[in-house]
Amino acid sequence: DSGVTQTPKHLITATGQRVTLRCSPRSGDLSVYWYQQSLDQGLQFLIQYYNGEERAKGNILERFSAQQFPDLHSELNLSSLELGDSALYFCASSAPRAGGPDEQFFGPGTRLTVL
């Protein structure tokens, strides 16, 4: 158990809908990262938050947004869903140094299926 929790574990929805994925980082970790894992794209970095502020952006679509709250949990919002958004979404967290060499600890992921 990494100490990172994600809810829900599974999500099935229809095209055009909006969903919210939730992540709680390990106790004391200030950085939260979101990654998307799909068969065709592999593991892709989406976005990083550090202590409530956006720190880095990757291949995140404009239909997707994220935020980190004062209690450090984070949410990833996916809207106007398309079939191609079906994937495993991981959250990870790391120790307080925003740019340090610390490893990231991954949650169990949320499997999103768009029908």
Added chain:
Amino acid sequence: AQSVAQPEDQVNVAEGNPLTVKCTYSVSGNPYLFWYVQYPNRGLQFLLKYITGDNLVKGSYGFEAEFNKSQTSFHLKKPSALVSDSALYFCAVRDSSSNTGKLIFGQGTTLQVKP
């Protein structure tokens, strides 16, 4: 741009034999390098990392990795494979000069250890 290549989609090895999973990387500065393992329906689990210093890094479950700067490689090794090592392995890199924790992952290598 940063990139990681894992040239083998799958590595097959007999239990008790040594194993190697290959990884090469490209970064503009000095690299931080990581290996993660993913078991079916689970999140990524950290194995080991290279930051600086000794080129041979030891990690969890008897795994080790050798950093080779001239060949820009970071191959994962284990002297004696176990059937329970069968899983999907990811190599990841980030530029040490970056102030973000963004990881770039390889496509992954499936390790199959046969009894």
